[in-house]
Amino acid sequence: MLKVVLKGHDYEYEVSELIKLFRSDFDYVEELKDTDELSLINNIKIEDKKVVSLTKVYDGNKVIEEFLEEKEFDKDYSEIINKSKNYNEFIEKLEREDSLIVKKATKWSIKKSIFRALKYIIPDSYVPWGDLTGIKPVKIVHNLMSDGMDDNQILNYLKNEHFITDEKAELALDIAKRERNFIYPLNENKISLYVSIPFCPTRCYYCSFPSNSIKKYGNLRRKYVERLLDEARGTAEIIEKRGWEIETFYIGGGTPTALEAEDMDYMIENLFDIFDFSKIKEFTVEAGRPDTITEEKLKVLKKHGVDRISINPQTMNDETLEKIGRKHSVEDIKKCFKMARNLGFDNINMDIILGLVDEDVEMVKNTLEEIKKLSPESLTVHTLAIKRASKLNMDMDLYKEHLTQYREMIKMIDVSMKAAKEMNLNPYYMYRQKMMLGNLENVGYAKKGYECIYNMQMMEEKQTNIAIGAGAISKFVYLNENRIERVDDVKNLEIYLDRVEDMIEKKKREVEKNAN
Structure with a gap:
């Protein structure tokens, strides 16, 4: 001790x-x-x-x-x-x-x-991010770039001032340079819009996001959509009054495709009537779990102009899928991916998680080899984070002996970086999380021209993000003051249904108190 x-x-x-x-x-x-x-x-x-x-x-x-x-x-x-x-x-x-x-x-x-x-x-310790305990190292690089530092000066600063390793310093710089073209010049009039769909077939053991099981709460999905649209109408008034322009639109969760196709169609159609999306550059929907994806739902997304979807396997090993609470197989993932391709989706992201229960480096290699065959436009590599509200954290005594050891995690990161390069995917955004195994990082990789603008803006926090729905968190960015204010919607589904008007008022108060 x-x-x-x-x-x-x-x-x-x-x-x-x-x-x-x-x-x-x-x-x-x-x-x-x-x-x-x-x-x-x-x-x-x-x-x-x-x-x-x-x-x-x-x-x-x-x-x-x-x-x-x-x-x-x-x-x-x-x-x-x-x-x-x-x-x-x-x-x-x-x-x-x-x-x-x-x-x-x-x-x-x-x-x-x-x-x-x-x-x-502890001289042999591997602490790649040096003394940085924050979650967004790339923000530091952006600040240094804005201060006029060149590449060598930035790398020296990261290594000398924060003890960051050469590899991680170069990764942070590479990502910042790639993000720069999408985020700068800064524009306070542009915002992103997020819609939360807090339903899932089952709850994965590592998850802490807003998630209500379809089995228990599925009967509330239509009512949720109706109340969500009520919040959308009140929020649209705020956006219009402020003169904001929506640059990107992201529907996440939970699992958005946990909605029935009819409800999804109804929701998106009404959202397009409520908000002005005439200038958006990107529309993403997390199709997420294969056990919620159907051809009918994908056709709804295609009909409404969704140009980016995520089909997230987390792993391509059946035994792990069962252990983490997924009710689908690797073959189901492949079928969903090919179905989306056949319907014309040409910008598909896939998420994987390193460090899942009982997985080793060879299993990660298998996951990446299977994904390589599918050739998605982007790949997001997460390092398992032990989140406070997750089943993993609550039942840690059951899982701790099955979690990936530190040295194995480092090897997994290396394997994923090599695989991304072989797929011609470049790192374009990055963040870290508290309680992440190995204090490592999550990295988003994408083919050139397929980078997700929403992800970059969320990480670097240079743009206001308006979020609606149960568990959604809006971030109001005040560039001149280098200040961010968060306004959250309640997480509990039933309370949200009763208090949508309060969610609107909270956003109004934030905007009005900071009005020029």
Whole structure:
């Protein structure tokens, strides 16, 4: 057990997220007592124009190494420092903008000194994203590009400032350069629209998305569509009044194709009457699970101009499909894919998840070989994340011995990158998740010209996303203030049906309070 002492600050959460990159067995203590274990003491001090973070590594009661990091400020805070008893009081006396600057610098110096200490303690650890604990590394690259840095400067910054490996730094830069053409120049008048369909045939063991089983709630699907359209009408008024232009339209879930074909047809037809889609560049629907896809439903999507669909196997191994709660086979996946192709869908994405229960590298290779034969336009490779609301997390004692080991996961990532390259698919967006196995990443790959604009905008958060439906989360982006406000619709299906008007009002209040 690693003992950790923090002095002069209370950034326990940030330090915990960092330590978890290396090990899970650690504990915070007030002070070190007689022990023969390795321990860390981190101490910060605010001097006149800089913050100093010192991390000492103890072996028992003896200091064996020290790691110092300093970050300078543009201002001299000596007068306020002299009037403050401690760090928290000092922060409280600063103006808001200054406090944000100081806190950011403090966290930066703490993370760097502790990261170096952890790397010293565990020298053979593989921490490819360095001290980054956030979920969107590519956002950092975009900011550096906007600051005028060239490729070499950006790569050096990522490696020297955040300890990111060469491979991951180059991946982040490659993706940012590819995204740049779709996201920039920024335009506050363009938005994306998301519609949530919170129904599924069954709930997969790793899932935490809004999902209501058809068996239990299927009788509410038509009523849900009607109430969703009520929210759409109120939301369309907000969009029209604000003068926003819808650039991309995405129907997700749950599983949208869990709706009956008639309900899907009725919903999309009415959505096109309600919203102005005259300038959209992309219309995606997650067909998702093969056990919900029929020729009739695909014809409905084709009729309404859906130009991108997802058919998501997660794995092409039948034994795994059964273990994760899927009620379909690999052969069903192939049949659905070929059916969509025969109906004229020429932009199909497939999702897979690395690290599923009992899967090894050879099984992942099999999945990728089967997908290669189908030749989708894009492939999204997820690394299993243990989400709080998932069955996987709730029943972790049943699954933990069956989860992929760290070194195997690294091999799986390498295999997926190689397979994507062989399919002429380029990485075009990326994100990470908390509780992801190996602290690795999810990467979307696509053939040139088939990149999903919606995915890129959602990851980089440079565009407002209006979302409707149970469990949907709207993100209002204020570029001038570098601020994002989230407005969520209730997750519970039955409560949503009763409170749609409240969902509309929440969006209205957000827009009105920030109106120029």
